[in-house]
Amino acid sequence: MPESSVAKSIFTCSCPRCRQGKVFTYKNPYHRRFTKIEKKCSKCNLVYEMEQGFWYGAMYISYAFGVLLSIPVVVILSYTTELEIFQITGVIFILLFLLMPILFRYSRIVFLHIFIPYDKQIDAEKRMK
Numbered sequence: 001m002p003e004s005s006v007a008k009s010i011f012t013c014s015c016p017r018c019r020q021g022k023v024f025t026y027k028n029p030y031h032r033r034f035t036k037i038e039k040k041c042s043k044c045n046l047v048y049e050m051e052q053g054f055w056y057g058a059m060y061i062s063y064a065f066g067v068l069l070s071i072p073v074v075v076i077l078s079y080t081t082e083l084e085i086f087q088i089t090g091v092i093f094i095l096l097f098l099l100m101p102i103l104f105r106y107s108r109i110v111f112l113h114i115f116i117p118y119d120k121q122i123d124a125e126k127r128m129k
């Protein structure tokens with residue numbers, strides 16, 4: 001079985017250390033309780049919230065995602081439509097609101113992957129069982 005990649009781990013919202021355990025309780029990002037995160041990994045027992053307020057840092061990632069999403073929308077809409085800038089701002093506001101659960105989820109997952117390195121040992125132990 002090939003080693004799972006960091007991109008796959010982020011895409012599937014998996015634990016950054018073992019790349020197998022799930023981070024979010026509900027798979028659907030649009031579930032009513034989409035913010036619910038498991039206390040620890042079911043495979044390697046990694047505690048996800050390492051310290052009080054750990055997730056505040058994910059807001060910076062979320063901000064970056066928002067900006068990276070907004071810039072192309074502004075450029076595309078301003079060149080292809082007759083919309084005023086405040087209308088484009090409204091479109092971006094609606095877009096970011098609709099994508100909020102996904103941005104929330106991936107900002108936390110990317111933040112986790114920045115701070116917790118992949119542990120090959122754990123992955124190898126799991127494969128032997």
Ligand SMILES: [Zn+2]
Nearest residue numbers: 015018041044
């Ligand atoms: Zn894990």
